[in-house]
Every structure is written in C-alpha cells, then in structure tokens.
Amino acid sequence: YIWPSPQFEALDEMRFEQPLASFVDPCDLFVFDVDDSRKSGRADSADWIRTAYHDMATHNVKDGTGGLDGSIRFLEEMARPEDAGDGFQNTIDVLAGESNRYVSIADVIALGAVIAVENCGGPEIAFRGGRVDATEPNAPGVPQPQESLDSHIASFARQGFTQTEMIGLVACGHTFGGVQHAPFPDIVPELNDPNSTESVAHFDSSFVNFDNNIATEYISGTTQNPLVVGLNDTTNSDKRIFGSDGNVTMRSFANSPELFASTCAELFAKMIDTVPRGVQLTDVVTPLPVKPIIVRFDLDGDTLRLDGRVRLWNMTQDTAGTVRLFWDDHVGGTNNITLSFDGRFTNSGGRNTGVYYTFSATPPDNSLSIDAAAGITQMRFTVNDKLEDQGGLGFLLQDGVVISTSSCVDFHSNGSIAGGHLDLAVRNTITPTRVFIETEKFDDSGRPTVVEIEVPRPSEAATANATYSIWSVQLNSDQQFNFYTVGAELDGGGKLLGPHQFFDFASC
Numbered sequence: 001y002i003w004p005s006p007q008f009e010a011l012d013e014m015r016f017e018q019p020l021a022s023f024v025d026p027c028d029l030f031v032f033d034v035d036d037s038r039k040s041g042r043a044d045s046a047d048w049i050r051t052a053y054h055d056m057a058t059h060n061v062k063d064g065t066g067g068l069d070g071s072i073r074f075l076e077e078m079a080r081p082e083d084a085g086d087g088f089q090n091t092i093d094v095l096a097g098e099s100n101r102y103v104s105i106a107d108v109i110a111l112g113a114v115i116a117v118e119n120c121g122g123p124e125i126a127f128r129g130g131r132v133d134a135t136e137p138n139a140p141g142v143p144q145p146q147e148s149l150d151s152h153i154a155s156f157a158r159q160g161f162t163q164t165e166m167i168g169l170v171a172c173g174h175t176f177g178g179v180q181h182a183p184f185p186d187i188v189p190e191l192n193d194p195n196s197t198e199s200v201a202h203f204d205s206s207f208v209n210f211d212n213n214i215a216t217e218y219i220s221g222t223t224q225n226p227l228v229v230g231l232n233d234t235t236n237s238d239k240r241i242f243g244s245d246g247n248v249t250m251r252s253f254a255n256s257p258e259l260f261a262s263t264c265a266e267l268f269a270k271m272i273d274t275v276p277r278g279v280q281l282t283d284v285v286t287p288l289p290v291k292p293i294i295v296r297f298d299l300d301g302d303t304l305r306l307d308g309r310v311r312l313w314n315m316t317q318d319t320a321g322t323v324r325l326f327w328d329d330h331v332g333g334t335n336n337i338t339l340s341f342d343g344r345f346t347n348s349g350g351r352n353t354g355v356y357y358t359f360s361a362t363p364p365d366n367s368l369s370i371d372a373a374a375g376i377t378q379m380r381f382t383v384n385d386k387l388e389d390q391g392g393l394g395f396l397l398q399d400g401v402v403i404s405t406s407s408c409v410d411f412h413s414n415g416s417i418a419g420g421h422l423d424l425a426v427r428n429t430i431t432p433t434r435v436f437i438e439t440e441k442f443d444d445s446g447r448p449t450v451v452e453i454e455v456p457r458p459s460e461a462a463t464a465n466a467t468y469s470i471w472s473v474q475l476n477s478d479q480q481f482n483f484y485t486v487g488a489e490l491d492g493g494g495k496l497l498g499p500h501q502f503f504d505f506a507s508c
C-alpha cells in the first residue's frame with residue numbers, strides 16, 4: 001500500500017508489530033489463570049483459534065449469511081450449547097477492545113488466530129482486513145461432538161468446506177488445546193492433575209504448539225485425543241472425521257510436517273476469509289518496508305511539532321546504519337536530520353523483525369520542530385544513503401489543518417468528558433468549506449463506528465500566528481475519543497486528512 005493509508009497502517013501495525021502477541025508469548029500463557037504457579041492446562045492461543053472458528057462456523061454459503069463477523073461477542077450466541085465454555089468470553093474480553101474504526105472486532109478475532117498460530121510454531125497465514133461487525137447474533141450452526149459424520153460433512157459443506165478440507169481444518173485447529181471437564185463433563189472426567197487444574201484432556205502431547213503430532217499420534221495409535229479415544233464413542237467426532245477417508249488425509253499429515261503446515265496455512269486463511277456475502281475484504285496485508293508512524297502532529301506557538309518514528313522492516317540496527325529524514329517545505333526548501341535508534345521488535349517466531357528510528361536527533365525528546373511559516377509538504381528517508389520515497393511519490397504530510405496545543409480537556413472521574421475545547425489551526429493558504437475531527441464511537445452493539453465532529457467556522461478568525469488561524473469546537477460528554485484525525489474539505493474539491501493520533505491534551 002501507499003502511505004498514508006489509515007486503514008492499512010492500522011492493519012499493518014496490528015498484523016506485523018503485533019501488540020497482541022504478549023498474550024500468546026509464552027504459548028502456554030493463560031491470562032485468566034488465578035494462580036501463576038499452578039498450570040490450568042488452558043492457553044489464550046487455543047481459545048483464540050477456537051473463537052475464530054466458532055464465529056465463522058455459522059456461515060451459510062447458499063444464502064451468504066453468517067461467517068467471521070464478530071457475532072460470537074453477543075451473549076445470546078455465546079450462551080448456546082454449541083458454544084460451550086468460557087473461552088469465547090475470555091477471548092472477546094481481550095480482543096474486542098483492540099478494535100478501532102480501521103480494524104473491526106471481526107478483523108481482530110481473525111488476527112488473534114493468525115498471531116496465535118504464527119507465534120506458536122505454525123506457518124505464516126495470509127491476512128486481509130475489512131471484515132464488518134455483525135449487529136446481532138447469527139443463526140446457530142457450530143458442529144458438536146455428539147453429531148453424526150454425515151451431519152458434520154453437511155455442516156462443513158454449508159460453511160463452504162469439502163470433506164477433505166473438514167478433516168484438515170479440524171486437525172489444524174486441534175493441534176492446539178483440548179477438551180475441558182467443566183463444559184464437557186461427559187467427555188472429560190475430573191483429572192486431579194496439578195498440571196491441568198481445569199481438567200483439560202489435550203488433543204495431542206504438544207497442545208500449545210503447532211505441529212503435526214495431532215496426526216502422528218493418531219496414525220501411530222498412541223493418541224490421547226479425547227474426541228478420538230473418549231470412553232463414550234458417541235462424542236468421538238475427531239475419530240469419525242479423521243477416519244472418514246480411510247485415514248488418507250491424516251496419514252499424509254503424519255508423513256509430512258511441511259504438508260500439514262502448508263495445508264493449515266491455506267485452510268486457516270480460508271476460514272478467516274469466510275465472511276457474510278457483500279463484505280469486501282482488503283488485499284493481503286503486507287508490511288510497508290519503510291513506514292512513518294506519526295504519534296502527534298500539532299502547532300505550538302510558531303512551531304509545528306512532529307512526534308513520530310520510522311519503522312524499518314526486516315532490518316537490524318547494524319544494517320540500518322545511518323537513517324535520515326528529509327522534508328520539503330512550502331518555500332522550496334529541503335531540510336534534514338539524522339534520526340536516532342529507538343528500539344527493535346521481533347515476533348511470529350522470529351519471522352518478523354524490524355527497528356524503529358525516532359524523529360529526533362536528540363532523544364529522549366522525540367519531536368521534530370518545524371518552522372510553522374515554512375511548514376512541511378512531504379517526507380523522504382535515506383537508509384545508509386539509499387533513498388526511500390515510495391518510488392518517487394514521497395510520504396505526503398498535510399499541514400493545512402493541524403491540532404493546536406491550546407486545546408484542553410477535562411474528564412469526569414468515570415473517564416467521560418466533562419468539558420474543554422479542541423482548537424484546530426487552519427493554514428491561511430487554504431480555503432476550507434468545512435473543518436472536522438474524525439473519531440470513533442462504540443455503538444450499542446459494541447462495534448467501533450466513525451464519527452465526524454464539525455468544527456464551526458469562527459465569526460472572527462482568531463490568529464494563532466502569521467500562518468494559522470484557530471477554529472475551535474467545544475467538547476461534550478457524549479463524545480468518546482481514543483484516536484482522532486483532523487481534516488478539512490477544500491473549496492474547489494479535495495480533502496485534507498491528518499495523521500491518526502492519540503487523544504492526549506492538557507486539562508483546562
């Protein structure tokens with residue numbers, strides 16, 4: 001994608017920098033464990049993968065309803081017998097709050113599965129964004145262990161999967177986790193096992209890692225999978241499913257960990273891309289090699305302050321060497337500074353790595369000061385003298401409308417807005433027809449939606465300095481802010497949008 005693109009920037013960050021990975025690292029982490037010293041036998045990674053499957057499994061290929069749309073978050077859906085256990089609520093409690101107007105709850109659920117698989121030994125899974133969150137529960141339709149093989153084949157066909165794909169997807173999912181006593185007392189007894197205090201009978205011997213043990217143990221007859229060797233044959237659904245083609249598919253997985261991994265990468269991608277008809281997914285999200293990350297861009301007196309850093313993909317500090325930021329201004333000048341190293345990250349089992357360089361030559365001060373009159377039009381970078389400018393396009397940054405540091409906000413003790421005002425500095429060279437602040441609000445169904453707040457044209461323009469005038473809007477208690485963007489529509493067409501920045505102001 002080409003920067004700026006707020007949606008792809010947000011998807012790229014969540015997908016590749018993976019703030020969520022801390023919940024699945026180490027892979028046996030279960031954040032709901034009451035006592036760290038005792039092993040419950042559960043893991044966030046398993047809950048996340050199961051949640052993505054159950055959210056998707058309501059899909060009906062014929063009428064296009066259901067699919068991965070976040071409907072599992074509704075208590076009515078979660079409380080169905082087909083969604084037994086507290087793993088869904090646990091997952092939603094962690095993942096739903098990570099959503100925003102660019103990355104839906106359903107996108108985060110899909111990403112949770114991707115990140116769990118990739119960080120715990122599994123293959124890389126192609127991830128697209130653009131899922132749309134349901135506003136009500138879907139029709140039931142998740143398969144249950146006591147059902148017949150025919151009903152499972154029919155159920156997976158309704159979800160859009162062939163019988164061979166069914167065998168594969170169940171094996172790919174059941175390389176993680178197991179069956180718990182509490183929701184399935186007829187399948188798993190109390191285990192009285194100090195390493196499994198929630199009495200979880202695991203599907204294979206390496207239940208927090210992606211590997212083909214689910215298949216090798218099944219083929220060799222050593223499996224302890226409670227849905228294969230359970231005492232009550234009625235609930236041995238994995239046994240019926242795995243054996244349904246004479247073990248051809250499971251044998252191929254047992255013989256080849258590579259085949260198992262590549263098949264699972266395809267099936268997991270198909271699973272998370274199964275969405276209600278009409279939903280248009282984005283292209284596969286790929287990491288931008290050189291990605292500016294603007295934290296804040298504002299006007300402070302006669303100075304534009306740009307807080308941010310650049311992410312260099314797949315590099316170490318040593319290979320990055322000297323990193324410079326160049327910026328063009330409105331008066332024909334080009335300026336530059338040498339950036340300072342600001343940390344590195346690695347995730348997805350070492351598959352993803354990158355480094356950050358902050359927009360400052362003098363850390364810990366992270367902001368670059370730009371003379372407001374000269375301003376800024378675009379950025380470029382050099383990494384060890386190699387020019388990075390998106391193939392000549394540059395990294396465009398508009399300074400036609402920016403937030404002013406004269407903005408302030410007060411909060412009630414419950415966190416809601418008590419009052420204050422946001423001041424937008426509008427550059428005198430632009431003639432806006434409207435100026436607005438774009439933010440998001442979680443609606444009654446819990447999903448993030450876009451909200452635009454109009455900033456009224458002042459009757460008498462207050463001057464901020466020789467270059468900018470201030471337009472101001474009062475804040476009120478209905479508003480919610482997390483991240484926001486300032487923007488303007490221009491006389492004669494055209495729209496300016498600022499970077500996506502965090503809501504953070506002095507009190508009034």
Ligand code: HEM
Nearest residue numbers: 046047049050053085143144145169170173177178179180
């Ligand atoms: C006929 C199809 C399936 C049946 C009958 C089935 C049944 C079950 C049952 C009974 C559990 C135990 C849940 C608990 O105790 O909390 C379970 C766990 C799990 N299932 Fe399935 N499953 C099926 C397909 C799938 C698929 C297609 C996936 C993913 C691709 C999947 C992923 C998981 C995972 C990761 C767990 C472990 C959850 C945990 O340990 O917290 N399952 N499944």
